[in-house]
Amino acid sequence: MNIISTSNLTKSYKRYEKEEGLKGSIKSLFKRQFIMKDAVDNFSIDIRKGEFVGLIGPNGAGKTTLVKMLTGIIAPTSGDITVLGYYPNKLQNEYKKQYAVVMGQKSQLFFELTPSDTFVLFKELYNIPDKIYKENIEYFIDLFDIKDLLNVQVRTLSLGERMKMELIVSLLHNPTILFLDEPTIGLDAIAQKQIRHFLKEVNEKKDTTIILTSHYMEDIKSLCKRCIVINEGKKIYDGSLKSLFARYQTHKMITILFEYESSISLPYDIEILESSPYKISFMIKKFEVNKVLKYIIENYEIADISIEEEDIGNVVERIYSNKVGDIE
Amino acid sequence: MRRNLRFIWILFKLKLSHLMVFRLSFFGAFFADGILFLIQLLVFSAIYGNVDMIGNWNQAQMIIFIGTFSLINAISMVLAFFGINQLPNKIKSGALDHYLTKPISPLLRLSFESIDLGSIPLIVLAMVLIAYGISISGIILTFTSVAGYIVLVILMTILWYDVELIIRTIPFFVVSGTAITRVEELLELCFRVPGILFKGVYKIVFYFILPYGIMATVPTQFISNTITTWELAYGVGIVLLFTVFTIWLWRFGVSHYKSASS
Incomplete structure (x- = not known):
C-alpha cells in the first residue's frame, strides 16, 4: 500500500537577482529583477509502508524542498501530493501526529535544558500515553546506551549525542513515517555508524517508513534498498540501490x-x-x-x-x- | 481547549526551568522590569502632575489611564510579547519549520513559549495604581463597572497582541521587515498617550490603523463612566475586526512560508 504519492510535483521559487556592485544595488532598489527556479520539477513517486528510501543528490538538488513539501512546511506550486491520505500543507494535526521530521541542521531540543525536558514537551505535544512514553524511552535509551545523558544540559552534549536525542524525541510518538534530512551531517564515523544501526533497527522492528536524504552515500548504501536520485529538481533514478551500483560502479x-x-x-x-x-x-x-x-x-x-x-x-x-x- | 491550557502550562514550566538556569538573569529580570516601571511612573508624574486637566480628564483619570496601560503592557509582556517578538527571526532562519510540523497550533506555541516572569510584579504595581486612581476619583464601583473594565482590559490586551502579531507576520511576504518593526516600536509609544488627545489624521491612525489610541483609553473611560455607547461599540468592534484580520493574515502568511534553506 502506498502511503506517499506525488504526481508531477513542482515547487518554483522566485529568486532576486541584481547586477554586481553599488550601481547594480541602486538599480535593483527601484527595479527588481527576479528569476524563477524550479527547486522540484515534475516529481512523481510512490512509497509503500515500511520502506526505507534514500534520497540522494548534490547540494541544491531539491531533496530538502521535497521533504518540506511532504511534511507540509511549504506548499507545492503545482502537482498532486498525498501522504497517509492527507494533503500535507493543510497542516492538519491528525496528519502531523503520524510523522516525524529530523533536520540535521535545525535542532528541536532546548539547548539550555536537558533532553528529558524536551521529551516531556513532546509527550504533551503528541499526547503520548504514559505507558507508551515509558516503553519508548526505555527502548531508545537501551538502543543508544545514553542513560547517563538524559539529565545533562543539551548544550554540553557532543554533536553525535545531540543527534541521538533528536532521533529519540522524534520517535517517541511511534510515527508511521520518519523524514530524515541529513541526520549524519558533520558526525564522526563512529556516531554515523551508531545512527545507521539505530535507524535500521527502528525500520525493521517498528515498521517505520523512513525517507532519508543524505550527502553520504555510505548512509544510503548501508540502509536503503531503494534509492531515488534527484538532480536539479528532477528525478533521475528510482529503483534498487543494487541496480544503481551495477549501472554506475563501472x-x-x-x-x-x-x-x-x-x-x-x-x-x-x-x-x-x-x-x-x-x-x-x-x-x-x-x-x-x-x-x-x-x-x-x-x-x-x-x-x-x-x-x-x-x-x-x-x-x-x-x-x-x-x-x-x-x-x- | 483543555489540551491547549495544559500545553501552555508545560511551556510555562519549561520556560521557568530555562530561566532558572541563569540565576543572575532570573532575579535580574524582576529588578530590570521594576526599574523600567518606576522610570515610566516618574516621567508621567512629571508630565501630568503639573497640570490639573488633560483634555477633559482629571488627574485621577490620568492615574487610572497610566495604571491601565501599564497593566495591559505588563500582561502582554508576561504572556506573549517575547514569543511573538521572535517570529520574524524564526521566519527568516527557517526555525518555524519545527512549529509547523507539530500537532499543536504553531501560533499558540510561539506565543506562549517565552513567558516573562519579570513583568509579573508590574501587573501588581499597575493594579495598585489603578486602585489608587479610583480611590481619589470618587468613582463608585459596581459589579458591572468592574466586570466590564476587566473584560475591556482583556479585549485590549488581545488587540495589542493582534497589532504586534500583524507587524511581525510581514517577513512571511518580504525578505526583511526590520524597518517596519522599528517604526511600529516607535509608534507604540503613543499607547502611553490618552486617545482623547488625538485629533484629525492622528485619530484615524491611532484609532483605526494602529489602534494604540484606544487600548488604555476605552477601559479608563468605561470605569470612569465617561464612555459613550458608540465609543464602547467601536472599541469592541475594532478588537473583533483586528482579531479576524490577524487570524486570516497568519494563515495567509503560513501558506506563503518559504522556509529558509538549511
Whole structure:
C-alpha cells in the first residue's frame, strides 16, 4: 500500500537577482529583477509502508524542498501530493501526529535544558500515553546506551549525542513515517555508524517508513534498498540501490605488487593512480579486468594483486553528471 | 481547549526551568522590569502632575489611564510579547519549520513559549495604581463597572497582541521587515498617550490603523463612566475586526512560508 504519492510535483521559487556592485544595488532598489527556479520539477513517486528510501543528490538538488513539501512546511506550486491520505500543507494535526521530521541542521531540543525536558514537551505535544512514553524511552535509551545523558544540559552534549536525542524525541510518538534530512551531517564515523544501526533497527522492528536524504552515500548504501536520485529538481533514478551500483560502479581499482623492479606499460585505456618500480594502481572498466589481468600475469612477475570496488565518491559524481532518462 | 491550557502550562514550566538556569538573569529580570516601571511612573508624574486637566480628564483619570496601560503592557509582556517578538527571526532562519510540523497550533506555541516572569510584579504595581486612581476619583464601583473594565482590559490586551502579531507576520511576504518593526516600536509609544488627545489624521491612525489610541483609553473611560455607547461599540468592534484580520493574515502568511534553506 502506498502511503506517499506525488504526481508531477513542482515547487518554483522566485529568486532576486541584481547586477554586481553599488550601481547594480541602486538599480535593483527601484527595479527588481527576479528569476524563477524550479527547486522540484515534475516529481512523481510512490512509497509503500515500511520502506526505507534514500534520497540522494548534490547540494541544491531539491531533496530538502521535497521533504518540506511532504511534511507540509511549504506548499507545492503545482502537482498532486498525498501522504497517509492527507494533503500535507493543510497542516492538519491528525496528519502531523503520524510523522516525524529530523533536520540535521535545525535542532528541536532546548539547548539550555536537558533532553528529558524536551521529551516531556513532546509527550504533551503528541499526547503520548504514559505507558507508551515509558516503553519508548526505555527502548531508545537501551538502543543508544545514553542513560547517563538524559539529565545533562543539551548544550554540553557532543554533536553525535545531540543527534541521538533528536532521533529519540522524534520517535517517541511511534510515527508511521520518519523524514530524515541529513541526520549524519558533520558526525564522526563512529556516531554515523551508531545512527545507521539505530535507524535500521527502528525500520525493521517498528515498521517505520523512513525517507532519508543524505550527502553520504555510505548512509544510503548501508540502509536503503531503494534509492531515488534527484538532480536539479528532477528525478533521475528510482529503483534498487543494487541496480544503481551495477549501472554506475563501472570501474574496478586494481593494485599490483611486483616481485622485481618493473617498468610496466599497458596497451589499454586505463587511469593510473599510482606507479612505482614495485607497485602500480589503476582504474579500469569492469569488462576489461580479465584481459588486462591476463596480460599482466603473462608478462610480469607478480607478488600480489588486489581488486577493489570503485570509490563511492566517483560513483556519485558519475550519477549526478548523468542526464534525465539515461537510467532505467 | 483543555489540551491547549495544559500545553501552555508545560511551556510555562519549561520556560521557568530555562530561566532558572541563569540565576543572575532570573532575579535580574524582576529588578530590570521594576526599574523600567518606576522610570515610566516618574516621567508621567512629571508630565501630568503639573497640570490639573488633560483634555477633559482629571488627574485621577490620568492615574487610572497610566495604571491601565501599564497593566495591559505588563500582561502582554508576561504572556506573549517575547514569543511573538521572535517570529520574524524564526521566519527568516527557517526555525518555524519545527512549529509547523507539530500537532499543536504553531501560533499558540510561539506565543506562549517565552513567558516573562519579570513583568509579573508590574501587573501588581499597575493594579495598585489603578486602585489608587479610583480611590481619589470618587468613582463608585459596581459589579458591572468592574466586570466590564476587566473584560475591556482583556479585549485590549488581545488587540495589542493582534497589532504586534500583524507587524511581525510581514517577513512571511518580504525578505526583511526590520524597518517596519522599528517604526511600529516607535509608534507604540503613543499607547502611553490618552486617545482623547488625538485629533484629525492622528485619530484615524491611532484609532483605526494602529489602534494604540484606544487600548488604555476605552477601559479608563468605561470605569470612569465617561464612555459613550458608540465609543464602547467601536472599541469592541475594532478588537473583533483586528482579531479576524490577524487570524486570516497568519494563515495567509503560513501558506506563503518559504522556509529558509538549511
